[in-house]
Amino acid sequence: xxxxxxxxxxxxxxxxxxxxxxxxxxxxxxxxxxxxxxxxxxxxxxxxxxxxxxxxxxxxxxxxxxxxxxxxxxxxxxxxxxxxxxxxxxxxxxxxxxxxxxxxxxxxxxxxxxxxxxxxxxxxxxxxxxxxxxxxxxxxxxxxxxxxxxxxxxxxxxxxxxxxxxxxxxxxxxxxxxxxxxxxxxxxxxxxxxxxxxxxxxxxxxxxxxxxxxxxxxxxxxxxxxxxxxxxxxxxxxxxxxxxxxxxxxxxxxxxxxxxxxxxxxxxxxxxxxxxxxxxxxxxxxxxxx
Amino acid sequence: xxxxxxxxxxxxxxxxxxxxxxxxxxxxxxxxxxxxxxxxxxxxxxxxxxxxxxxxxxxxxxxxxxxxxxxxxxxxxxxxxxxxxxxxxxxxxxxxxxxxxxxxxxxxxxxxxxxxxxxxxxxxxxxxxxxxxxxxxxxxxxxxxxxxxxxxxxxxxxxxxxxxxxxxxxxxxxxxxxxxxxxxxxxxxxxxxxxxxxxxxxxxxxxxxxxxxxxxxxxxxxxxxxxxxxxxxxxxxxxxxxxxxxxxxxxxxxxxxxxxxxxxxxxxxxxxxxxxxxxxxxxxxxxxxxxxxxxxxxxxxxxxxxxxxxxxxxxxxxxxxxxxxxxxxxxx
Numbered sequence: 191x192x193x194x195x196x197x198x199x200x201x202x203x204x205x206x207x208x209x210x211x212x213x214x215x216x217x218x219x220x221x222x223x224x225x226x227x228x229x230x231x232x233x234x235x236x237x238x239x240x241x242x243x244x245x246x247x248x249x250x251x252x253x254x255x256x257x258x259x260x261x262x263x264x265x266x267x268x269x270x271x272x273x274x275x276x277x278x279x280x281x282x283x284x285x286x287x288x289x290x291x292x293x294x295x296x297x298x299x300x301x302x303x304x305x306x307x308x309x310x311x312x313x314x315x316x317x318x319x320x321x322x323x324x325x326x327x328x329x330x331x332x333x334x335x336x337x338x339x340x341x342x343x344x345x346x347x348x349x350x351x352x353x354x355x356x357x358x359x360x361x362x363x364x365x366x367x368x369x370x371x372x373x374x375x376x377x378x379x380x381x382x383x384x385x386x387x388x389x390x391x392x393x394x395x396x397x398x399x400x401x402x403x404x405x406x407x408x409x410x411x412x413x414x415x416x417x418x419x420x421x422x423x424x425x426x427x428x429x430x431x432x433x434x435x436x437x438x439x440x441x442x443x444x445x446x447x448x449x450x451x452x453x454x455x456x457x458x459x460x461x462x463x464x465x466x467x468x469x470x471x472x473x474x475x476x477x478x479x480x
Numbered sequence: 481x482x483x484x485x486x487x488x489x490x491x492x493x494x495x496x497x498x499x500x501x502x503x504x505x506x507x508x509x510x511x512x513x514x515x516x517x518x519x520x521x522x523x524x525x526x527x528x529x530x531x532x533x534x535x536x537x538x539x540x541x542x543x544x545x546x547x548x549x550x551x552x553x554x555x556x557x558x559x560x561x562x563x564x565x566x567x568x569x570x571x572x573x574x575x576x577x578x579x580x581x582x583x584x585x586x587x588x589x590x591x592x593x594x595x596x597x598x599x600x601x602x603x604x605x606x607x608x609x610x611x612x613x614x615x616x617x618x619x620x621x622x623x624x625x626x627x628x629x630x631x632x633x634x635x636x637x638x639x640x641x642x643x644x645x646x647x648x649x650x651x652x653x654x655x656x657x658x659x660x661x662x663x664x665x666x667x668x669x670x671x672x673x674x675x676x677x678x679x680x681x682x683x684x685x686x687x688x689x690x691x692x693x694x695x696x697x698x699x700x701x702x703x704x705x706x707x708x709x710x711x712x713x714x715x716x717x718x719x720x721x722x723x724x725x726x727x728x729x730x731x732x733x734x735x736x737x738x739x740x741x742x743x744x745x746x747x748x749x750x751x752x753x754x755x756x757x758x759x760x761x762x763x764x765x766x767x768x769x770x771x772x773x774x775x776x777x778x779x780x781x782x783x784x785x786x787x788x789x790x791x792x793x794x795x796x797x798x799x800x801x802x803x804x805x806x807x808x809x810x811x812x
Binding site for chain 1: 535536537538539540543550552554556557558559560561562563566567568586587588590591592594597598599600601604605606608609613614617618621666668670672674675676677698700703708709710711712713754
């Protein structure tokens with residue numbers, strides 16, 4: 191389908207490069223079950239927006255010059271007045287947009303939003319809705335735009351390996367963390383900073399029993415049974431959004447609760463990063479005024 | 481009755497409420513003690529320095545992040561293969577053709593600019609590309625073709641044997657009589673604006689140039705048994721780029737908002753930022769290349785007003801040359 195407003199490529203179908211021999215598998219470092227990858231978070235990357243933030247998650251097995259696996263940027267525009275035609279609303283209207291850049295994943299993504307991006311947008315909106323004090327901004331709207339510059343995908347697997355989509359969990363938790371930092375940077379009142387964390391039920395190799403790990407690096411495990419992404423408010427101890435995907439073995443009736451509780455550890459860790467980044471941002475301002 | 485205290489507003493508020501008088505007051509200060517300068521302290525002919533990082537993306541064959549002033553732009557180059565059987569009007573090239581016709585005829589270069597990432601308050605997603613984005617993509621597309629930056633020879637994929645050596649085109653040429661072109665590489669060049677701060681053409685072109693110089697396409701050949709294009713894992717040299725065209729844009733700021741030619745004062749501001757670009761109607765862009773020692777002008781475009789004539793255009797050339805030297809130094 192030719193998009194009239196963009197430069198379209200050739201009419202014929204183009205295929206990504208297929209290699210003649212499989213890449214030698216990187217030896218993944220054995221990490222602890224509870225080990226969470228380091229997060230780099232910085233606010234104020236887009237000065238013309240009301241608030242913005244940039245997030246990177248490190249790649250412990252990096253071979254290239256960039257040592258990071260997931261890169262996200264978020265801009266917040268608002269609160270701004272709603273158009274005159276919009277009906278009166280006593281609280282702020284959140285609209286979220288999540289978009290993959292065309293070069294973010296192994297398969298090239300187009301410029302039009304597809305269903306997975308819309309899904310991520312809805313999850314993000316639900317997660318943030320619980321944190322913002324909406325009643326302070328009647329008749330207003332705020333736009334939260336997250337751009338995924340590089341997805342958290344497995345670089346090693348051969349081209350015929352079907353992409354099961356477990357990396358979207360990590361992407362959603364990154365989106366939640368970066369959006370909450372950007373909202374705080376924009377000065378919108380929140381009850382607490384939201385943070386996202388992921389826990390997964392994996393089998394590390396062929397013979398081992400399924401076990402729960404935090405912040406799963408998709409490349410490392412033999413098989414992933416289920417994963418859940420939780421958005422959590424640490425100070426108030428409230429969960430605003432859970433996204434659960436997969437199949438649980440029937441043996442343990444409480445495995446679902448255990449997974450959600452373990453993911454809260456990842457959320458608290460991500461929240462510490464957000465709080466630190468925000469403190470860094472206000473420190474120069476405080477030094478100027480003092 | 482006590483005299484009312486004078487109303488004082490900060491300069492940031494002044495800039496938001498009435499930007500045109502604000503910029504005019506900066507360029508033409510009321511008292512002679514303060515020097516004339518632009519709003520961010522630059523001189524009218526001073527451009528912002530570039531800051532370039534390459535190879536930061538792992539799913540792209542080449543990438544660059546360019547920062548200048550408050551603007552941040554990411555460019556990713558991905559190569560995909562296109563079989564000649566899938567090209568509707570394919571004809572094998574004649575021996576004496578330069579190779580650039582293939583790039584244009586078969587649409588092998590696909591640049592696109594995405595502004596609607598929230599990079600500025602007026603570029604929000606959810607709407608189709610604005611006029612600015614469409615014109616930017618088209619201008620970059622035509623500059624890429626007219627500057628003859630890439631050669632179609634480097635993008636051809638032949639039916640090759642397994643004696644793979646880098647640059648084996650010459651050896652094959654002497655060995656076999658004819659080589660059939662089985663497929664082409666198509667380069668998808670995507671430019672994403674993270675933060676917009678005026679002068680999008682210069683920054684986008686700089687990002688494309690840096691990303692193309694960083695691009696390493698794998699060695700590809702047509703495998704007869706599997707009847708498809710396969711790539712080998714060996715290291716390849718980066719894509720060959722001819723020359724180094726650098727763009728330099730300047731905007732014309734007039735003292736009165738609507739001014740006839742020959743009346744009133746004007747200033748030529750090189751490398752305008754967001755505030756200045758919103759106040760100026762007329763812009764001049766010059767693309768030059770000094771790789772062969774002497775300055776060659778590749779493109780000049782001017783639109784929006786009647787202030788700049790051939791004389792003023794010549795004055796822009798030294799600014800463009802200085803920008804070229806600075807860009808080449810940063811790329812190293």
